[in-house]
Amino acid sequence: QVQLVESGGGLVQAGGSLRLSCVASGNTFSINAIGWYRQAPGKQREVVALISSRGDSTTYADSVKGRFTISRDRAKNMVYLQLNSLKPDDTAVYYCHAVLRVGDLWGQGTQVTVSS
Secondary structure, three states: OOOEEOOOEEEEEEEHHHHHEEEEEHHHHHHEEEEEEEOOOOOOEEEEEOOOOOOOOOEEOOOOOOOOOEEHHHHHHHHEEEOOOOOOOHHHEEEEEEEEOEEEEOOOEEEEHHHH
C-alpha cells in the first residue's frame, strides 16, 4: 500500500515563492506518473503539473507555465513543486496524486495562501 504526504504550504505575499514536497511511502515501486493538483474554494480540482515515471517528461497547466516547476527524486521517493511568482489566484489546497499500477492515490493536501 502507498501513502502520500504533502508539506510546504503556507502564507506568502504575491510575488513570493514556496516549495511543496510530497513523500511517498509503502510500495513505491507501484507508482507510475505523479503530479500536483489544486482546488480553490468553490472551484473544481484542477491539474497543476505532472511528471512521468522516469522524471523525463513534464506537463504544466497554462496558468502556471514558467512559474512552477515539478521535479522528482525517485531515490528519496519525493516529488517537489517549486512555486515562483505567486499570485493571489494560486491560493488553493494543493494535492499530490499518484497513478499506480492499479488505481490511483491522493494525499491529504497542503494549503497555499497568497496575499495581495
